[in-house]
Structure formats: C-alpha cells, structure tokens
Amino acid sequence: YKKKAPEPVREAIKEAGGKPILNLTYPYKERMPKDEYEATLHQLQIELVKLQAWAQNAGERIAVVFEGRDTAGKGGAIKRFSEHMNPRATRVVALSTPSNREASQWYFQRYIEHMPAKGEICLFDRSWYNRGVVEKVFGFCTDEQRQAFFKQLPDFEKLITEDGIRLFKIWLNISQAEQLNRMLSREHDPLKQWKLSKIDVEGLGYWEEYSDAISETLHLTHEIYAPWSVIRADDKRRARIACIRLVLSQIEYDGKKDKVVGEVDPKICGGPALIHA
C-alpha cells in the first residue's frame, strides 16, 4: 500500500527517513517532551480518579465517544484515560461487526444497551458514528440508511443527554502523512500488526472519501447539546492530554483542582472546522 499514498506524502515520509514527522500545519514543531507529558498525565489521572469517585457518589453517568480514522490513536487515548480507574465502574465498549440479528434491529439499539448506569463511565472505542464514516466509505450501508442515521442522530443524542448522560464526542484527527507513518510502523511493529485490518489497508487508498464522509458527519452532527471536539492527534501525547482535559474541564466534580485541569489547548482542540486545519 505504500504505492497507494500520493506522491508528495511518500516523498515526505522518505525524507523523514522513517522518523516521525509532524504535519506542516501542526501548531507545534516538536512533540510534547516525555517528561512534561508524563508529569501532566499523572496529575490529570489523579483528577480522573476524583471524577470517578464523584460520579459514583452522585450517581452520575458519563459516556465518551472516541472516533477517528484508523491509527488516529483511539485505543491509546482510552488506555490512558482508563488506566487508573476502577475497572468495576469503567467500561470500554468496543463492539464488533454487527451480527445478522443486530443488523436488523434499530441501528442505535446495540449501543444503547451499553449506556452507563449510575456511577459508570463508558468509553466507546468507535461508536454509532461508524455509519457516518467507515460504513459509507466501504459501502456497508445504503444511502438511505445513512440518511436515516443523520436524521435520527440528533434526536437520539438529545434524548440521552437530556436524560443526564454526560456525552463527550471526540474526533482524533491526523494528517495523511502521519497516518501513513503509523501504518508503516504498524507493519513493522509485531505488537501492532494485528491492528492492520483489511479495512485499514484498503482504507489508505480512500483518504479523500474518508475526508468527505468525516466532514459531512461532523458538520451534520455537531449539536449544541452534543458538540464534537476535534483533537489534533499527530502528536499522541498532546492528544491524550487534551482528551482527558476536555472531559475534566466540563464537569464540576468534588475536589477538582482547577489549576491542574486548566483549559484544553485551543491550538489542539476545537470544533468541526479544525479537521480542515
């Protein structure tokens, strides 16, 4: 699939000599230094622990959707998010391809089953947004089904957020060069080869189709009660920190240290427009 990458991207990768390069438009020249990353992450994870304690006491429910192209870093972000949380009250929801029976049910049904009960935090590794993006690109759904999805989605999310579920929708955004790079390194990294599904490899050839589907999806589903946060993810460290900060900054839990939580870096995190940056 190296051949599938457009010329300039391949050049860029070659030049970089296998070293990670950052997107030219990325607002930082360097990745966040390891020390700073670890220190910050540590502080934020402490806050997450307090958030969870508060949620359990107050009976609050939190759902965080992690979306993004292949290799965007969904799994890694979820790992850092949940690393120090109580496994009996944190659920990672990573659903497989629907069975025939599931495929015949109301599209949202199998996801609703996994919505949090009181005190629970659910982290979705991909979600109902499959229909907006990957199912479109690969033709896994009809156009009518996708239109119906866009029609239903705002109501669906209104219902669950009105009900008090705190829903966060995170789009991890990476550049084409970074994606290629990560694919290449997956190919060589025996720990990550399994991540290279057919869908990933074939998907590489569909950068534009993905871009269109993503843009459309984000714009059609950016609701006041369920807004998207696009997080630039070429630097995984900054992205992971932004994910956690995003959630923490919007909830008033007990013992919150505002100074630690701070604000999400606006150069890294913004609305749907940021996918075009």
Next chain:
Amino acid sequence: YKKKAPEPVREAIKEAGGKPILNLTYPYKERMPKDEYEATLHQLQIELVKLQAWAQNAGERIAVVFEGRDTAGKGGAIKRFSEHMNPRATRVVALSTPSNREASQWYFQRYIEHMPAKGEICLFDRSWYNRGVVEKVFGFCTDEQRQAFFKQLPDFEKLITEDGIRLFKIWLNISQAEQLNRMLSREHDPLKQWKLSKIDVEGLGYWEEYSDAISETLHLTHEIYAPWSVIRADDKRRARIACIRLVLSQIEYDGKKDKVVGEVDPKICGGPALIHA
C-alpha cells in the same frame, strides 16, 4: 376494598347480583355472543398467522403495546393475539419492577433492549407508559421524571417508528363498575387471585387519580406516527377482536383477506377522546 368503591357503583354491582353488568354508556347491550366471538376470532387468528409469515419473509418488525387499568384485560388480549403464533418469533415482554441499576439508567433503555429484530413480533404487557400512569398514581417517580418522560416520549417513538418498527399502542378502557366487578371476581376466582396485587387493591381507591393520569398521558402522547387506539374493553370479546383487527387492518401482508379483516368497530375503538365516553 368494597368499601372504597363509591356508592352508586356499589349499588350497581349489588343490583347486578354479581352478574357482569355493562357500563351504561357502552354501545352494545349484550356482550358479543360466544359463537360469533369464536368464529370471528378463529378467522382473525388465521390472518395473524399470515401476518407473521409475511413479517418473517419480509424481515418486518412489529411491536404492540397493551396498556390499561388493572383488570382491563391486557393479559387476555395478548393471549388471544399470540395463541397460534410461532413462539420462536413472538415475544411477550412483561417486565418487572426495575432493579436499582435499571432505575438509574435511561428510562427507555430496558424497553429498547426488547425491541423486535427482523421477523419478530413483540407484545408488551405494560410498557414505558408505566411512568405516565401507575408511577404517577403511586408516586414511584418524581414530577420531574414524569415531565422528562413526556418530553422524551414523542422523540423516542418517532425514532423507532421512523426506523421501520410498526408500533401499535392500545389502551384497553374499562368502566369503574366493570373494574370493580372484575376485582370482585378475581377475589373469588382462585385462578386470578394472584392478579390482585397490592397495586390493584390500593389502586381501586384511586379511580380519579388514575383517570387524570390516563387522560393526560393519552393526550400528551397521541402522535401522528404513533397514535393511541382506545378500545372499550367492558366486553372482553369485542375488545380482543378489536385489538387484532386494529393491527391487521393497518398492514398489507401477503394473502390478506380484506373481507375477514374488515374495519375496527368505530363504536369500540377510537382515539384518546374515547376514554371519556
């Protein structure tokens, strides 16, 4: 609880000498004769069998909600409905009081779990409408929860009907005298004593509160895409036939015999206004 019944109702019952009486405003003087009932029911059940065959072939999904005061005849109607259907494709959904965990989830969540997959027919013996009526009368939910329910319900039902689930909402309506009569006969009928839950007996004293909650619920939730059918149920036979006819008449399944299905008797079945008849 005989004492809880208002004077005129008790008089009426006494006069009737224990024999079933019909509501004075009921449009027929006599119950439907047994022969006619059985012959009609038999024909309609044959149509139901065709309906199911069609649903299984076409991958259609049907949900019928049976609601009504205690003793209105929900269970009996469901029994006649499902009597000759394939048990592997028909599900009676009769949920118990929610567990603590369920009570903390999105109110509609545990019902959504039971929505039909392709080819399935789900018959709800009580439903999410509990929150509108019995939970109100008995104080099982707060006023805010009930208001939220009414706010969410139209969207919820729009979502599932838009998705193609054919939803029927049946309110079996009985008069106070008839209810009392049935309670009395439950009391004496060893086959039915279990039906006399605390909620039933105490509920007898709340006829007005029920009436208010019902009226409010039906009017607030009578949607063009999910209308209520109120069925006068003082005569169980006519009511059961009306339930089946209602569903059959609105679906174009293969092999349908229009002459058998006919129209639902408009004296028996109508919109929410009929509860005041």
Next chain:
Amino acid sequence: YKKKAPEPVREAIKEAGGKPILNLTYPYKERMPKDEYEATLHQLQIELVKLQAWAQNAGERIAVVFEGRDTAGKGGAIKRFSEHMNPRATRVVALSTPSNREASQWYFQRYIEHMPAKGEICLFDRSWYNRGVVEKVFGFCTDEQRQAFFKQLPDFEKLITEDGIRLFKIWLNISQAEQLNRMLSREHDPLKQWKLSKIDVEGLGYWEEYSDAISETLHLTHEIYAPWSVIRADDKRRARIACIRLVLSQIEYDGKKDKVVGEVDPKICGGPALIHA
C-alpha cells in the same frame, strides 16, 4: 409427504377417515371427555397458581423441559401450564437456531442464561436436548459433539439441581399414526401451517432415526436427580393433565390439595421404557 409414511400407517389413517385415531396400544379407547378434561384442568390450574405464589414467597426456582417429536404437543402443554400464571414470573424459553457466535460457545451456555431466578418458573419449549435428537437426525452436530453432550449432560443437570433448581424433564410421546394425522391436519389447518417447518416435513421420513436417537437420549440421560417422565401424548388432554400433575405432585407447596393433585396416571406417564409401549 403422505407418501413417506409406511404402508400400514397410511392404511390406518385412511380407514380412520380423517378422524383422530388412537394408537392401538394406547391404554384408553377414547380420548378424555371434554367435560372431565376441563373440570380437571381447571382444578389443577388453581393448584398451579398456588404453586407459583409459594415459589415467589419461598424464592423457589422451577424449570420444566418440554420435549417430544414434532407435533407431540409441546406448545399446547406449555400454554395450558402457563395460562393462568403471572407473566412477570413465568418465562417460556423457546430459543431459535443458534447464531454463529452462540454455536461457538459452550453448548449449555445460552440455556443457562435463561435459568430461573428466585420465584421464577421457566418452561422450555425444546431445550439442550436438541443435540441428542433433532441435531443427530439432521446432522446439525458432529458425532463428537453429541458424545461430548452425553458426557457433560449428567454433570450439568446435577449442578443445577443440586443448586436447588427443581428440574422436570417431560418427553411427550406420540405414535407414528398420530404424528401423521397431526401433520395432515396441520397441513389443512391455516392456524397451524406455520408449524410445518422443513424440519417437520423432512423429519416424517426419519421415524426410525428419530426413534433411535430418542431412545438413546432418554436412556443416557435418565438420572436419579433429573429423571425423564415420558408422557403418552396421543390424547392431548390426558397428556396436558399429566404434565401439570407431574410437577404439582412432586412439590410440597403451601395450600396444596392432595386430593386434587392426586397421582399421575401410571398408564400415561412413566420412565424412558414407556417410549417403547
């Protein structure tokens, strides 16, 4: 499939002129008269109601497996059994063909999911015994899988009965002539046509294969803690009454009327040997 029936059976049916005939070896010449049937059934259903009340109070769990060849009357027996019981505490478990995922799990897993909690009565319309009989006849499982099934079954049933689940295993036994008769009447009865699955019709040609599989299954799985009750089912009425009586007679519930319950008719109900009668 009329042609598939062996000569003498077809003769018998022809002679009977479409009228139900009873097996020559059946211990009664006539079906149970309707009046007697209804009166007895009524009394027994009252006892079932008490049984359920007792189970709910005492937190008891009851599971009844209904097995038998096609047309043996499993569904009808379950209907009479559950007719007057509380639907919120009675579950009919009629599982469909396993999905791929289910087929890859421990064979008993999907059945265990439906085992009763306290106060519940579960009626299985077919069960894990599929592997012993229909899966054998139609080659839906390998010989190794079936052997494993027979090896595991006694332990499985020991576990759940030891745990306090009251397990009843009922084999409804019909003669070949009666089966043919019922198939024929299904063919003509529009209410029952759906019951004529491919498996039924093809199965008609496999009477002997079924007999062998049944005999083997019943003998290999007749355990002291989970014995089979074979009930002669050529007369549906006597069979239904025997099913109910069987369960009632073995449980000491509150308010039990021993005179009503009585004993199961030994001419109708016995151990595995009775299938050869």
Next chain:
Amino acid sequence: YKKKAPEPVREAIKEAGGKPILNLTYPYKERMPKDEYEATLHQLQIELVKLQAWAQNAGERIAVVFEGRDTAGKGGAIKRFSEHMNPRATRVVALSTPSNREASQWYFQRYIEHMPAKGEICLFDRSWYNRGVVEKVFGFCTDEQRQAFFKQLPDFEKLITEDGIRLFKIWLNISQAEQLNRMLSREHDPLKQWKLSKIDVEGLGYWEEYSDAISETLHLTHEIYAPWSVIRADDKRRARIACIRLVLSQIEYDGKKDKVVGEVDPKICGGPALIHA
C-alpha cells in the same frame, strides 16, 4: 489500620523506611531490573499478539482467572496482559457485587454468561472464587453455600474445560509485609486511593482468616484439568511476566518462539503449596 498490622510487620515496614521490601523468603533479593523487565515484557507481548491471531483463526477460546488478596496486583497483571491485544476480541470481566436477582440464581450463572466465544480471550479480574475466599472472610455467604460451591466447582470447571475452553487459574500471592506496604502507598497515592475499599481496609485485620480460606480454597480446587498456578507477586515485574509466560507456554499457537516464551520461573510459580512459602 496501621494499628491492625501485627508488631513485627510494622517494625519491618518502619525499618524499610517506606521503601519496598521483599519478603524474607522471596527467592530474589532484588526486584527484576526495569530494563530487563521491559525488554522481556515486550517480547512476550509480541507472542501474545500471535496467540490472539491464532485463537481468532482457529476459533479457540481462552479464559484466565486472576485471583489474589487485595493489592496482589490483579489489575496490573491484566493490564500488561491485554495492553497490546485487540479490544474487540479481548474482554476484561470485572463483575460487581451481585444484584439481588443474580444472588438468587445459580452461583456460576453470571460468570458463565461471560465465557469466551470462539476467538475470544477473557480475563477475569476476580471470579467465582470470591465465594471461597472474600465471601467466607466477610460472611457474605453461608457455610452451606460455600460447601456447595466446593462441591460444584470441580464439575463446573470440568465441563467448561472439556468443552475446549482453555482455563488458567492464577493466584497472585503476596506477603503480609508487602500487602501492608502497598496499602500504605495506596493511601498516599492519589491514583490508587479508590482501590482502598472498606473491604480492603477491614480485610487487613483478617490476614489469618484469609490465609485459611485461601489455603482451603486452593487445595480443594486444584484439579488436574484446571490446576492453580500460584505466582509469587511481591515483585510485580516478575509476577506479570510469569502470568504471561504461564499462558503462552501451555498453548501451541502459530509462530510461537519457544526461546522467547521459555519456561515459567519455578522459583516464582508453582502449585498451591507455594502459598506457604
């Protein structure tokens, strides 16, 4: 709870000046060096990835039970185990206290629900062994229930292993001093405070009761088809590596590098007797 610790243990801790000490009988003087740990872990995780690929292709099912006293390192071991595995085929099963309904079901029922389907690897963070240990120490079950558990357990595990589920039972064993140390550090580590449940803190006072319950449980449930592997866990690094090695060394998956997998260190890992080391 510092006061609850017996004198010598407290002395030891004081002397250690807050620095982690290893149990006097621990076979190594020092923890495994970080470099060696990371290099080894990395190689083993690559093998785990191959194991999973093989399981998915071959339709194999794997279940690993992680047990041990509080602070033994169950969660951490599971994290390293699953770190690089496909989340759609790996499930961490960390069940909460049973609901009333669950508590009334067959004890093993809610665990069976989570047994792997083909291609799945299930990691149990605590398990059905709760009844043997924590439920005994805290009186959450009756003596009869526990005896029944011991009676049933061998059959239960025989059934699922016979069926082809590859079951590993790991007991992470720590010394009293190490446990106290970890409790103390939990107390001070804001990332781990949530782990200090009431059960943990109170449990500290029950070291002996735990020891008895553990010893009894391990000896009564060490079956040839489902043996216990006791892993000395005072050094977390060696323990995590032993867990992974244990599983890898017993399965012949495709592409296995025997030299990497090697053998589990017999000084660290052995049968039930090792808990007394």
